[in-house]
Structure formats: C-alpha cells, structure tokens
Amino acid sequence: MNFFIKSYGKLDEADQMRRRITRKRIAVIALSSLILVIVVVSAVVGTTSSKDQNRNGNGNGNGNDSQSQSALASIKAVCASTLYPDTCYSSLSSLVNSTRIQPDELLRLSVLVAVNELSKASTRPELKNCSELLDLALDHLNDTLSSATDVDLKSLGGLFDDLMTWLSAAGTYPQTCIDSIQDNVVGGYLQKSSELISNSLAIIKRFSSVTNSNNQRRRLMSLVAECKELPEWLSTKDRKLLQSGIEADAVAVVAQDGSGRYKRIADALNAVPDKSKKRFVIHVKKGIYYENVRIEKPKWNVMMFGEGMDSTIVSGSLNVVDGTPTFQSATFAVFGKGFIARDMGFRNTAGPAKHQAVALMSTADQSVFYRCGIDAFQDSLYAHSNRQFYRECNIYGTVDFIFGNSAVVFQNCNILPRRPMPGQQNTITAQGKFDPNQNTGISIQNCTIWPYGNLSDVHTFLGRPWKNYSTTVYLNNMMPSFIDPKGWLPWVGASASNTIFYAEFSNYGAGAVTKDRVKWKGLKFIAAKQASKFTVIPFIQGDKWLKDTDVPYKSGL
Numbered sequence: 001m002n003f004f005i006k007s008y009g010k011l012d013e014a015d016q017m018r019r020r021i022t023r024k025r026i027a028v029i030a031l032s033s034l035i036l037v038i039v040v041v042s043a044v045v046g047t048t049s050s051k052d053q054n055r056n057g058n059g060n061g062n063g064n065d066s067q068s069q070s071a072l073a074s075i076k077a078v079c080a081s082t083l084y085p086d087t088c089y090s091s092l093s094s095l096v097n098s099t100r101i102q103p104d105e106l107l108r109l110s111v112l113v114a115v116n117e118l119s120k121a122s123t124r125p126e127l128k129n130c131s132e133l134l135d136l137a138l139d140h141l142n143d144t145l146s147s148a149t150d151v152d153l154k155s156l157g158g159l160f161d162d163l164m165t166w167l168s169a170a171g172t173y174p175q176t177c178i179d180s181i182q183d184n185v186v187g188g189y190l191q192k193s194s195e196l197i198s199n200s201l202a203i204i205k206r207f208s209s210v211t212n213s214n215n216q217r218r219r220l221m222s223l224v225a226e227c228k229e230l231p232e233w234l235s236t237k238d239r240k241l242l243q244s245g246i247e248a249d250a251v252a253v254v255a256q257d258g259s260g261r262y263k264r265i266a267d268a269l270n271a272v273p274d275k276s277k278k279r280f281v282i283h284v285k286k287g288i289y290y291e292n293v294r295i296e297k298p299k300w301n302v303m304m305f306g307e308g309m310d311s312t313i314v315s316g317s318l319n320v321v322d323g324t325p326t327f328q329s330a331t332f333a334v335f336g337k338g339f340i341a342r343d344m345g346f347r348n349t350a351g352p353a354k355h356q357a358v359a360l361m362s363t364a365d366q367s368v369f370y371r372c373g374i375d376a377f378q379d380s381l382y383a384h385s386n387r388q389f390y391r392e393c394n395i396y397g398t399v400d401f402i403f404g405n406s407a408v409v410f411q412n413c414n415i416l417p418r419r420p421m422p423g424q425q426n427t428i429t430a431q432g433k434f435d436p437n438q439n440t441g442i443s444i445q446n447c448t449i450w451p452y453g454n455l456s457d458v459h460t461f462l463g464r465p466w467k468n469y470s471t472t473v474y475l476n477n478m479m480p481s482f483i484d485p486k487g488w489l490p491w492v493g494a495s496a497s498n499t500i501f502y503a504e505f506s507n508y509g510a511g512a513v514t515k516d517r518v519k520w521k522g523l524k525f526i527a528a529k530q531a532s533k534f535t536v537i538p539f540i541q542g543d544k545w546l547k548d549t550d551v552p553y554k555s556g557l
Contacts, residue, residue, distance in 0.1 A: 078203060087196065088110070107203050111141055117192050137171075166365075172385040172432070177190065251280055275300050279303055280299075287313075292330070292332075301336075301338040311345075318357065321350075342369075343370075346360040346372065359375055359376040361382035362388055370393075373396075374396065383402065387545075394414045400464070401417075410442075426460040429463030433467055436469050442471070443472075445475040445476055447478075449511070456482070460483055461488055473501075473502070475507075476557070477508075478509045502522055502524065503523070504523075505527075506528075
C-alpha cells in the first residue's frame with residue numbers, strides 16, 4: 001500500500017467536464033438544501049419566539065435567549081462525543097437558532113454541512129485527479145441524507161447499520177485521495193470535510209448505541225430515496241441459474257469464440273441498464289479476457305458467472321510503477337451495489353517488481369464473490385469499502401495482499417502466500433481503519449492458509465496495521481508452520497499503535513501457536529463471545545442480504 005505517486009489518475013477532457021458539471025450540480029443542491037434548512041429553522045424560531053413572548057408577556061427576548069442557550073448546550077453535548085468537537089460545534093451552532101432541536105435533526109444537519117464542505121473542496125483544481133473518489137464520497141453522503149430524511153430517531157433503528165456503512169465509506173474515499181497524493185498542502189483541502197464526515201459518523205454511532213438498546217433491528221428496504229423498495233436479489237429463475245450455470249437462461253453471454261452475443265465483458269456491461277431493480281445475469285465462457293473491467297456505480301444487481309476460476313479469467317497488468325494509482329490499477333473493479341461473481345478468476349500479471357498491482361477491487365456495498373480466484377503479488381485484493389463477502393475463493397499474493405477499509409468476511413477460502421521479491425516479507429493483510437467509529441475490519445473465518453511454493457526462507461505474517469485503528473481477526477483457520485511465530489509485523493518501527501484491534505480465536509496448526517506472538521496491547525486472544533461479533537450476521541448484517549443470494553455462508557461461529 002505505499003502510495004508514493006503524485007497523480008491520482010488521468011481523465012480525458014470530456015470526463016473532466018462531466019465531473020465538473022456533476023460537482024457543481026451537487027454543490028448547488030447542497031447549498032440550496034442548506035439555505036432551505038436555515039430558512040425553515042429561522043421560521044420555526046420566529047414563530048416559537050413570538051408565541052413564547054406573547055404567552056409570557058415578555059417582549060425583550062430574554063426567555064428565548066435562555067432557551068437558545070439550552071439548544072446550544074445540547075449541541076455541545078452531542079459534539080462532545082465526536083473526534084472533532086470544535087469543528088462539530090462551530091458547524092452546527094451557526095445554523096441552529098431554534099429554542100429546541102431534535103437529535104435526529106442534528107444528524108441530518110451534520111451530514112448536510114459535510115456535503116457542502118466536500119462539494120466546495122472537490123472544485124479545487126489541485127484535487128482534480130481525485131474527482132472520482134470525491135464523487136463517490138458525495139454519493140454516499142447523499143444516500144445517508146436521503147435515507148435519514150423524514151425519519152425520526154425512534155424509527156431509525158433499522159437504518160443504523162446502513163448509515164454507519166455509508167458514512168464509513170464516505171470517509172474512506174477522501175482518505176484514499178490523501179494517501180495517493182501524499183502532499184500535506186493538497187491533503188489539507190480535505191481536512192475539514194473529513195472531520196465533518198467523522199463527526200456525522202460519531203453522532204450516528206452515539207444515537208445507535210442509545211436506540212438499539214430499546215428498538216429491535218428492522219430490515220432495511222431502501223438504500224436511496226428514489227428506490228422505495230429494493231427487490232429480491234434473485235428471482236427463482238436466477239437462483240436456478242446461479243446453481244446450474246445454464247447458458248440458455250443468461251441475459252448476456254460473452255464468448256471469445258463468437259458463440260455468445262459479446263466477445264468482451266465490457267461490451268456486455270454496456271447493455272446493463274442503470275439502477276436496475278432486476279438482476280442482470282452475464283455468463284462469461286471459458287477463456288482469458290485481456291481487459292480491465294469496471295462495474296460502474298449505476299450498474300446495480302449484476303451477477304456474473306464463469307466456468308471456473310481457472311477457466312474463465314480476466315487478466316490485466318496495470319501497476320503503480322508504470323504510473324497507474326493503486327485504486328485504478330485493478331484488473332476487475334466493482335462499484336455497483338449488489339454485485340455477485342461466481343466461478344471466475346481475476347489476475348494482475350504485472351509481477352512483484354511492479355509493486356502495487358491490484359487484481360480485484362470492490363467498493364460496492366453488499367458485493368459477493370463465490371468460488372473466485374484472485375491472483376497477483378502486492379495488493380492483490382483491494383476490499384476498499386462497504387460490506388463484502390468472499391466464499392471458497394483462492395487468494396494469492398505477497399505484500400499486503402488483502403487490504404482496504406471495508407467490512408468484509410472471508411469464509412472457507414484458501415489464502416496462498418507466494419514467493420515475494422528477494423528481501424521482502426509476506427504480509428497477508430493490511431487493514432485501513434483510521435476512525436474508531438467506523439464499522440470496518442477484516443474477518444477471516446474457517447479458511448486454510450497454505451504456502452504457494454517454497455517459502456521456507458521467507459517470513460510470512462498474518463498482517464500489519466496500515467492505519468491506527470486497523471482491525472483484523474482470524475477465526476477457526478488452519479495455519480501451518482510457515483507462519484512466523486511472531487504472527488504480526490509492525491507497519492513502521494518495532495511496535496504498533498495501542499488503538500489497533502488484532503485478534504485470534506481457535507485457529508489450529510503449527511502456525512497458530514501464540515506463545516511467541518508480538519506483545520502488542522492491540523493484539524487479543526479472544527473468547528467465543530467476542531469472536532462472534534465478527535461473523536456474518538453482526539459484522540456485515542448478512543441476514544439482510546446474503547440469504548437472498550443463494551451463496552452458502554455460515555452465519556455465526
């Protein structure tokens with residue numbers, strides 16, 4: 001993950017114009033919404049003040065001033081739970097003149113000011129190479145704002161997991177930009193918006209802890225305002241297709257020999273309607289497809305299946321050394337929510353000397369990869385953000401080859417460290433949680449960790465902490481003796497931040513022996529009760545969405 005390039009990426013002139021128009025439109029909407037909120041709040045204030053003065057026979061406003069001070073005190077109390085209380089208080093107190101303010105309104109206002117600030121930052125020419133990342137962050141903030149509108153705090157319980165996920169992702173995109181630029185001045189343009197997003201996350205987490213103790217969680221049926229009801233992920237016909245792989249039932253067939261409608265995967269994806277409520281199924285016949293594939297954000301509910309992870313392979317070679325930023329180097333990149341892949345292989349053939357070269361990257365919420373192969377060296381799998389699930393996949397790599405800041409569970413996978421460059425050490429994971437309120441982390445459960453080749457002279461570690469709140473757990477995995485007895489490697493120096501959360505539970509094999517593990521405060525050897533928090537249902541809310549995919553999964557320990 002060593003982001004050492006100066007440019008995030010290259011955009012053609014038309015794409016830049018489109019993004020500028022999009023950002024301006026978002027900024028106008030945000031500013032208009034902000035003005036509307038101020039007007040409405042001011043109107044409420046005026047009405048309330050007039051009524052209070054008439055009722056009390058006091059026209060000097062002292063009673064109203066006292067109540068306004070009470071409202072400001074409430075804001076201060078809420079902001080005290082955030083990482084940036086001064087930024088929180090200054091951003092909210094200037095908007096609220098009301099004598100009483102509801103907690104759920106504070107949440108909406110906190111998101112709104114974050115949208116406004118990020119919209120302004122995104123127009124800066126110095127950040128033009130991060131435009132895609134900032135657009136994604138704005139999308140997630142607007143999804144949060146839309147879902148929280150017209151919903152009071154008591155009925156917000158079923159939304160909390162989703163709001164936490166979207167806000168965690170919204171904060172991750174600017175951080176990815178900052179990591180890639182590595183310029184303190186340019187990164188400073190995103191500082192305030194990052195703080196505001198963090199504050200919104202802290203506020204919703206505080207409300208969640210209060211409300212979830214009194215309310216039973218409900219299933220979320222809406223992700224954005226325009227989609228009132230999210231359909232079943234798979235119809236009966238689609239379920240049969242996923243299980244059988246019958247070509248005749250596929251909506252689109254890709255085949256290099258001309259036996260399908262398309263010869264390239266990208267061409268089949270062009271036929272997918274935007275924001276479709278129905279599952280769009282693509283059958284990719286066996287062969288090696290030399291193309292860089294993107295499932296764009298508007299392409300919802302795509303299911304793609306091949307004829308085996310070693311038979312249907314998507315292959316590319318983009319890498320950091322040759323000038324492509326890590327986030328854009330993926331051979332196969334997924335942005336559209338509800339994506340399912342089965343029986344496919346994803347490769348980046350750049351090789352170890354090219355350093356960061358991603359085979360598969362997903363930033364799609366509720367994305368699933370079943371019986372897939374992910375094959376590269378450094379940074380093979382970029383589980384960037386949102387909720388993800390991997391089952392029975394083969395994952396090959398060397399340095400930090402499972403990394404990102406998603407909430408992700410790996411079950412029954414084969415994790416296969418391979419020979420790195422001379423002098424390098426293998427690290428399986430590098431989790432990127434940088435805010436303690438984010439609901440992110442890597443959970444590896446019931447997997448087999450096995451050397452791919454002779455690693456007798458290579459030190460192989462379970463992971464290293466990319467960020468200060470890095471969270472990674474290993475549950476019930478087989479670990480042979482090639483795992484270094486220390487288990488974990490520092491990112492820099494000789495130790496790790498005390499704020500990380502690394503945990504091991506009930507692993508077995510010679511490499512699972514813990515007596516010589518590093519003596520870090522953040523490394524825990526946990527019991528079943530704590531381990532269960534990182535399983536499918538509590539960690540990625542799989543009861544809401546995985547059961548509709550017909551992909552097998554274990555719900556708990």
